[in-house]
């Protein structure tokens with residue numbers, strides 16, 4: 001049984017994230033979407049909200065489950081018998097940092113990272129950019145699953 005992890009902040013998950021997760025779900029017996037807990041990072045949604053939203057939008061894939069973790073990703077992989085880390089690459093600019101992380105993670109644990117080119121439709125997407133655009137009233141409806149778009153609009157309305 002091969003298990004992979006798709007780690008990230010997912011604050012919130014975008015259509016770009018969902019594209020990577022859905023494609024990984026076709027390649028591995030099980031995919032764990034791991035939401036990063038980072039106490040030092042202010043997020044728009046709590047870990048609980050992010051995992052709940054991800055569970056809603058990944059329910060379509062029976063071999064995908066959602067979890068959260070803090071600390072080293074390689075420790076999470078070891079504790080959960082995960083053999084591969086799957087990361088989306090949106091552009092060359094992603095590569096330097098992701099290569100460094102992949103080499104460090106392999107050095108630490110032998111866990112390999114598989115890079116998946118994002119669908120060109122979503123290669124400009126970042127959660128932070130989507131939040132910024134939505135904050136100023138921009139239309140992000142084609143960039144997020146409907147349920148996450150709804151939650152984002154509610155959260156931004158609370159903050160106005």
Ligand SMILES: O=C(O)c1ccc2[nH]nc(Br)c2c1
Pocket residue numbers: 014016017020087088089090094118122125126127128
């Ligand atoms: O939303 C982000 O910040 C973000 C970062 C890095 C990423 N790689 N692949 C994807 Br899809 C992706 C999304």
